[in-house]
Amino acid sequence: GAGVSQSPSNKVTEKGxxxxxxCDPISGHTALYWYRQSLGQGLEFLIYFxxxxxxxxxxxxxxxxxxxxxxxxxxTLTIQRTQQEDSAVYLCASSxxxxxxxxxxxxxxxxxxxxx
Amino acid sequence: KQEVTQIPAALSVPEGENLVLxxxxxxxAIYNLQWFRQDPGKGLTSxxxxxxxxREQTSGRLNASLDKSSGRSTLYIAASQPGDSAxxxxxxxxxxxxxxxxxxxxxxxxA
Numbered sequence: 001g002a003g004v005s006q007s008p009s010n011k012v013t014e015k016g017x018x019x020x021x022x023c024d025p026i027s028g029h030t031a032l033y034w035y036r037q038s039l040g041q042g043l044e045f046l047i048y049f050x051x052x053x054x055x056x057x058x059x060x061x062x063x064x065x066x067x068x069x070x071x072x073x074x075x076t077l078t079i080q081r082t083q084q085e086d087s088a089v090y091l092c093a094s095s096x097x098x099x100x101x102x103x104x105x106x107x108x109x110x111x112x113x114x115x116x
Numbered sequence: 117k118q119e120v121t122q123i124p125a126a127l128s129v130p131e132g133e134n135l136v137l138x139x140x141x142x143x144x145a146i147y148n149l150q151w152f153r154q155d156p157g158k159g160l161t162s163x164x165x166x167x168x169x170x171r172e173q174t175s176g177r178l179n180a181s182l183d184k185s186s187g188r189s190t191l192y193i194a195a196s197q198p199g200d201s202a203x204x205x206x207x208x209x210x211x212x213x214x215x216x217x218x219x220x221x222x223x224x225x226x227a
């Protein structure tokens with residue numbers, strides 16, 4: 001079946017503009033995660049969804065970052081008033097659930113965001 | 117605060133060699149530990165997930181072990197191949213939902 005997909009694959013924007021990044025998880029997966037990978041850095045957790053609710057938003061770096069998930073499926077990560085330090089690869093992952101091996105996370109290819 | 121460290125940062129081996137990648141974590145109260153590989157410019161591919169109650173998991177030439185009490189996990193790769201060249205990431209999930217990743221080990225297998 002289809003894996004996790006993300007769009008766009010690349011996004012170049014000007015400082016101060018808003019951007020929206022989309023994630024389509026694997027069908028039926030209830031858990032969805034957003035991460036950020038900056039150049040030369042490890043993966044940084046941003047937010048977690050279980051269904052449409054986000055019980056853990058602790059990784060969002062500032063109030064310029066927000067995310068939503070609708071219909072227990074597609075998720076959108078929005079960055080307002082982008083800054084150059086927001087440049088990174090944004091990765092989305094989904095998992096079937098939280099119990100045991102269903103917690104295995106499957107990653108999308110990522111969106112490379114460049115803020116000029 | 118949970119911290120995940122991977123050693124070595126980079127490793128170069130000749131084809132056919134067996135090798136071990138190391139991962140350590142500071143808080144032993146983990147829910148599970150997962151090993152991934154990441155190819156340049158690509159997303160992550162899950163290799164193995166070990167639940168906190170397990171000691172090891174095996175998949176093909178890969179074997180991952182977990183010692184919660186000492187805060188360590190190892191990924192053993194048998195008979196390495198050039199196609200194994202990638203960055204290997206260790207990730208720990210503690211109580212809650214946050215997953216903490218190590219910085220990775222960059223592996224290069226020479227033909």
